[in-house]
Amino acid sequence: xxxxxxxxxxxxxGRVRGLGSARSGTHHWWMQRVTSIALLPLxxxxxxxxxxxxxxxxxxxxxxxxxxxxxxxxxxxxxxxxHHMAAGLQVVIEDYVRNEFxxxxxxxxxxxxxxxxxxxxxxxxxxxxxxx
Amino acid sequence: xSDPREAGMIGRRTDGKIVRRPLSPHLQxxxxxxxxxxxxIMHRITxxxxxxxxxLLTWWLMAAATGEGAFARVQWFMSSFLGIxxxxxxxxxxxxxxxxxxxxxxxxxxxxxxxxxxYKTGRAVLIGTGVLTVLTWLLAxxxxx
Numbered sequence: 001x002x003x004x005x006x007x008x009x010x011x012x013x014g015r016v017r018g019l020g021s022a023r024s025g026t027h028h029w030w031m032q033r034v035t036s037i038a039l040l041p042l043x044x045x046x047x048x049x050x051x052x053x054x055x056x057x058x059x060x061x062x063x064x065x066x067x068x069x070x071x072x073x074x075x076x077x078x079x080x081x082x083h084h085m086a087a088g089l090q091v092v093i094e095d096y097v098r099n100e101f102x103x104x105x106x107x108x109x110x111x112x113x114x115x116x117x118x119x120x121x122x123x124x125x126x127x128x129x130x131x132x
Numbered sequence: 133x134s135d136p137r138e139a140g141m142i143g144r145r146t147d148g149k150i151v152r153r154p155l156s157p158h159l160q161x162x163x164x165x166x167x168x169x170x171x172x173i174m175h176r177i178t179x180x181x182x183x184x185x186x187x188l189l190t191w192w193l194m195a196a197a198t199g200e201g202a203f204a205r206v207q208w209f210m211s212s213f214l215g216i217x218x219x220x221x222x223x224x225x226x227x228x229x230x231x232x233x234x235x236x237x238x239x240x241x242x243x244x245x246x247x248x249x250x251y252k253t254g255r256a257v258l259i260g261t262g263v264l265t266v267l268t269w270l271l272a273x274x275x276x277x
Contacts, residue, residue, distance in 0.1 A: 051272045124197035
């Protein structure tokens with residue numbers, strides 16, 4: 001009873017917050033939804049922009065990337081895409097890779113790869129934006 | 133064991149002990165071409181395909197930041213037969229993942245979870261993917277020409 005009374009004032013939500021297999025509650029799941037909603041308009045903007053850029057010269061492409069609005073939206077697209085991609089691939093790996101060592105190794109490689117690709121893309125956009 | 137549904141009842145606990153309990157969609161007992169399981173696995177496959185597609189995005193941006201020669205090589209690849217084929221596949225994967233993702237968001241909000249609606253929205257996702265992919269490429273061809 002003593003143990004129960006110390007929790008008496010906590011709501012059911014308060015008790016389960018921060019629990020779950022990774023002690024992060026629903027954070028992973030929720031961030032996947034948040035990034036997916038943000039990626040909806042960003043990806044459609046990106047696809048339409050790529051159609052507009054088809055067949056343009058190197059300089060025209062650089063000038064398009066370097067526009068402040070385009071550079072900011074590109075960096076946002078990059079950060080959200082690789083966050084969403086890492087979160088999605090993590091779930092797929094956790095579901096299908098049974099062996100614990102292989103699972104952790106694959107997760108580390110994939111997460112590291114996502115971070116590196118995001119840095120490479122972000123750095124490229126910023127380099128072009130600051131150079132022009 | 134003559135009932136094929138029994139195959140979906142053989143579970144294995146983490147300690148390796150085999151127990152009788154229902155399993156989630158099982159390759160040997162379920163028809164994986166049902167609208168529900170087909171769109172579910174396609175959502176994962178198209179998402180993973182796009183993860184591969186980000187390599188092209190990275191190549192494109194890094195080449196643009198590197199110089200004209202590197203950029204010309206990306207442009208050459210993207211406009212080659214293989215490049216166009218990959219970009220077309222990625223467009224279809226992107227539209228499927230987008231439309232199926234909207235369906236997932238609706239489910240998360242508690243809408244459209246009954247079987248008739250799931251089949252209806254599933255068909256809408258498949259038809260929408262085809263229509264929007266073709267429209268995207270028609271737009272691209274108009275811009276190119």
